[in-house]
Amino acid sequence: MRQELNLQGNHALLSRANPLSKVAAVVLITVVLALSIDWVSASVALVFEFLLFPLAGLTLTLLWQRGWPLILAAAVGGWSTSILAPDSGRTLIDVGIWTMSEGSLEMGVGFMLRGLAIALPAVLLMSCTDPTDLADALAQKARLPHRFVLGTLAAMRLVGLMAEEWQTIGMARRARGVGSRGSAVQRVKATLGQSFGLLVQAIRRASRLAVTMEARGFGGGARTWARASTFTSLDAWVLAGGLLVAGLAMAAAVTAGTWNMVWLGS
Amino acid sequence: MPAPTHGTGTAVRPAAITARGWGWRHAGRVKPAVHGLDLDIRPGERVLLLGPSGAGKSTLLHALAGVLGDVNDDGEAGDSDESGSLLVDGGSPRGQRGRAGLMQQDPETQVVLSRVGDDVAFGAENLAVPRDDIWTRVHEALADVGLSHLPLDHPTSALSGGQKQRLALAGILAMRPGLILLDEPTANLDPAGVLEVRDAVARCLDKTGATLVVVEHRVAVWKDLVDRIVVLQPGSATDPAVILDGPPDKVLTEARAMLLGAGVWVPGHVPATRPRAAEPAAGTGNLLLAAEKLAVSRARPRRSGFRKIPPVPVQEDITGQVRAGQALAITGPNGAGKSTFALTLAGLLEPVAGKVSATTGLSRGAGIDPYKWKAEQLIERVGTVFQEPEHQFVTGRVLDELMFGPRHLGHGGERVDELLERLRLTSLVDANPYTLSGGEKRRLSVATVLAASPQVLVLDEPTFGQDANTWAELASFLSELLDAGTAVVSVTHDAEFSAALGGAELKLSAREKVAL
Numbered sequence: 201m202r203q204e205l206n207l208q209g210n211h212a213l214l215s216r217a218n219p220l221s222k223v224a225a226v227v228l229i230t231v232v233l234a235l236s237i238d239w240v241s242a243s244v245a246l247v248f249e250f251l252l253f254p255l256a257g258l259t260l261t262l263l264w265q266r267g268w269p270l271i272l273a274a275a276v277g278g279w280s281t282s283i284l285a286p287d288s289g290r291t292l293i294d295v296g297i298w299t300m301s302e303g304s305l306e307m308g309v310g311f312m313l314r315g316l317a318i319a320l321p322a323v324l325l326m327s328c329t330d331p332t333d334l335a336d337a338l339a340q341k342a343r344l345p346h347r348f349v350l351g352t353l354a355a356m357r358l359v360g361l362m363a364e365e366w367q368t369i370g371m372a373r374r375a376r377g378v379g380s381r382g383s384a385v386q387r388v389k390a391t392l393g394q395s396f397g398l399l400v401q402a403i404r405r406a407s408r409l410a411v412t413m414e415a416r417g418f419g420g421g422a423r424t425w426a427r428a429s430t431f432t433s434l435d436a437w438v439l440a441g442g443l444l445v446a447g448l449a450m451a452a453a454v455t456a457g458t459w460n461m462v463w464l465g466s
Numbered sequence: 467m468p469a470p471t472h473g474t475g476t477a478v479r480p481a482a483i484t485a486r487g488w489g490w491r492h493a494g495r496v497k498p499a500v501h502g503l504d505l506d507i508r509p510g511e512r513v514l515l516l517g518p519s520g521a522g523k524s525t526l527l528h529a530l531a532g533v534l535g536d537v538n539d540d541g542e543a544g545d546s547d548e549s550g551s552l553l554v555d556g557g558s559p560r561g562q563r564g565r566a567g568l569m570q571q572d573p574e575t576q577v578v579l580s581r582v583g584d585d586v587a588f589g590a591e592n593l594a595v596p597r598d599d600i601w602t603r604v605h606e607a608l609a610d611v612g613l614s615h616l617p618l619d620h621p622t623s624a625l626s627g628g629q630k631q632r633l634a635l636a637g638i639l640a641m642r643p644g645l646i647l648l649d650e651p652t653a654n655l656d657p658a659g660v661l662e663v664r665d666a667v668a669r670c671l672d673k674t675g676a677t678l679v680v681v682e683h684r685v686a687v688w689k690d691l692v693d694r695i696v697v698l699q700p701g702s703a704t705d706p707a708v709i710l711d712g713p714p715d716k717v718l719t720e721a722r723a724m725l726l727g728a729g730v731w732v733p734g735h736v737p738a739t740r741p742r743a744a745e746p747a748a749g750t751g752n753l754l755l756a757a758e759k760l761a762v763s764r765a766r767p768r769r770s771g772f773r774k775i776p777p778v779p780v781q782e783d784i785t786g787q788v789r790a791g792q793a794l795a796i797t798g799p800n801g802a803g804k805s806t807f808a809l810t811l812a813g814l815l816e817p818v819a820g821k822v823s824a825t826t827g828l829s830r831g832a833g834i835d836p837y838k839w840k841a842e843q844l845i846e847r848v849g850t851v852f853q854e855p856e857h858q859f860v861t862g863r864v865l866d867e868l869m870f871g872p873r874h875l876g877h878g879g880e881r882v883d884e885l886l887e888r889l890r891l892t893s894l895v896d897a898n899p900y901t902l903s904g905g906e907k908r909r910l911s912v913a914t915v916l917a918a919s920p921q922v923l924v925l926d927e928p929t930f931g932q933d934a935n936t937w938a939e940l941a942s943f944l945s946e947l948l949d950a951g952t953a954v955v956s957v958t959h960d961a962e963f964s965a966a967l968g969g970a971e972l973k974l975s976a977r978e979k980v981a982l
Contacts, residue, residue: 332579367764372857405574414532415532416637426584
């Protein structure tokens with residue numbers, strides 16, 4: 201987990217763009233896709249997103265490792281939509297209460313593609329954005345309070361540590377005779393106890409980290425930034441790219457006649 | 467505004483400390499942590515603070531660093547109490563950000579950011595140092611602590627404990643403080659790490675001339691570096707806080723008996739421990755557990771599609787035997803997988819390759835593989851004491867903690883009374899385990915595991931950060947256990963501790979770190 205949060209070694213083009221412009225581009229694309237359930241706009245966006253992979257230093261393997269829960273969720277969502285959506289057109293499968301028709305299948309596929317197309321930009325963003333750079337941009341460019349931003353950043357480092365601590369506490373408790381195997385009730389009780397142990401350790405660690413930060417002068421008024429968060433011409437390209445993908449997806453759907461505003465129903 | 471300093475210009479203005487009748491009571495506590503402290507430390511002096519636990523050494527360092535506030539270590543807010551005065555350069559420490567730099571014990575919480583360069587820059591940024599000066603300071607500080615070979619974007623999570631503490635020192639130096647405060651900076655480190663940090667501190671002090679106050683009970687490490695030792699005693703309304711103050715050699719001679727009594731590690735003195743009655747010859751004693759060509763890792767197998775990929779082992783090809791009444795010391799440098807091996811041997815981690823097998827004398831019908839035993843089966847066969855006692859606390863009261871194992875096994879508490887007595891916990895039966903002192907927590911964690919009467923006891927760095935009294939008690943107690951036929955496996959860097967227990971040594975060698 202700690203390795204996955206670290207982007208050292210990713211020198212892809214998009215990793216040099218300012219995180220804020222990347223966030224803006226992602227928001228543009230997801231907003232357009234959220235407006236309509238149709239397979240045309242989603243497929244167009246998906247194609248462009250896959251084309252962007254090399255620019256973000258992402259590969260299909262990495263995508264699966266980091267984004268598999270989202271991919272599975274999209275697939276399951278598509279499947280259930282195609283079964284449950286109102287039927288229209290020819291019936292393809294009919295198993296008692298479950299029926300899948302051409303209309304509902306189209307809806308399901310649209311739903312799945314849309315899920316993927318909305319999830320992928322976020323995965324792309326995370327894979328080429330260092331948390332420290334994001335914090336710098338949020339504090340220096342978006343003018344969020346630095347106490348809040350840097351506090352969150354420092355706490356995020358502890359998250360990886362807590363994952364290791366969870367495993368250690370689990371073993372330490374087994375060595376005391378608290379089983380994580382056994383009946384469901386026993387396991388729930390064991391997990392609750394382990395969570396409490398982790399909470400205690402998390403609070404201790406956090407208060408020690410707070411002392412460390414305060415002793416290094418954190419929490420005062422004015423501060424300088426060792427790393428300047430800057431916008432370059434690359435950021436203009438990133439924004440333009442976001443706009444282009446969103447625009448093309450919408451235009452393609454409107455042209456194909458599949459544009460289908462969510463709240464207008466179908 | 468003076469020009470940024472380069473080369474020779476790095477000397478700082480060392481800080482002076484003046485305490486007059488200073489006292490501090492933490493919120494929610496009845497007794498003061500420090501009371502009636504009178505102390506003068508001249509600019510550039512290097513002082514070692516000694517004293518028993520509860521003498522308020524850490525409290526004093528926190529106050530000098532200006533971070534003592536209304537929130538205590540447990541996160542409880544409330545009204546704390548200050549009396550007298552404690553001044554740095556004639557002013558309140560709280561109003562002088564960056565004048566003092568503080569390093570604490572736990573290396574993990576001394577690192578703030580995830581890249582080496584950013585972490586060193588953090589303090590200087592907070593002091594609003596101009597950007598170009600910050601990077602000059604960062605490079606210089608990293609060179610001073612001997613970490614200049616690391617790239618600035620090196621991940622801090624990949625550093626060893628000693629490196630993390632040196633990084634913390636660099637972060638402090640980048641603030642150019644006149645006062646450096648070290649709170650047991652090496653208690654969690656292996657011997658190589660201890661020297662690494664001590665030498666880096668020495669170099670930096672020689673260069674900057676800053677004032678130093680260090681708290682540490684391993685006197686030998688710091689004795690030659692400091693020019694004064696101050697001994698504190700626990701706060702009381704009548705006696706002064708400082709009981710002894712002077713040059714190291716003088717204090718160590720005059721107060722030898724008192725310091726030994728307080729559990730301070732006085733140089734050249736190894737506390738006496740109970741010798742073993744009759745140590746069985748190597749290789750004798752009933753075989754209980756055997757490791758065969760074992761490869762170990764804390765990571766679980768990864769799944770890639772339908773394939774199961776085993777983790778990269780931290781150590782492999784380990785073969786060793788655990789015998790009744792015999793001690794086994796697992797030694798080796800940091801990163802050699804000592805703890806991981808011990809946890810695998812103790813049935814807490816699944817072997818990556820090879821096997822751990824229990825003989826019938828130990829398994830008593832529970833099966834050959836300790837990892838497959840149920841938790842109740844495990845604790846009456848193999849007991850494991852973790853490095854951090856708090857990880858193993860499962861109740862809110864010392865007595866419940868001790869009765870936990872026996873109750874689960876359906877036993878009475880016969881063993882518990884004996885353990886309470888033997889490990890001096892009788893007066894603490896109603897206390898909350900989390901509120902005990904470090905030494906008490908260690909004794910309790912050993913007692914709780916032994917309450918289930920295991921035949922094999924596995925201890926992970928049992929002597930880390932312990933004072934000499936707890937150390938000697940622990941070694942003597944374990945030698946009794948060994949004589950009674952228990953097998954004792956300890957992961958340790960402490961050569962004196964292994965010598966006190968005798969038995970065999972299993973030395974693991976360092977391995978090249980495999981990039982993930």
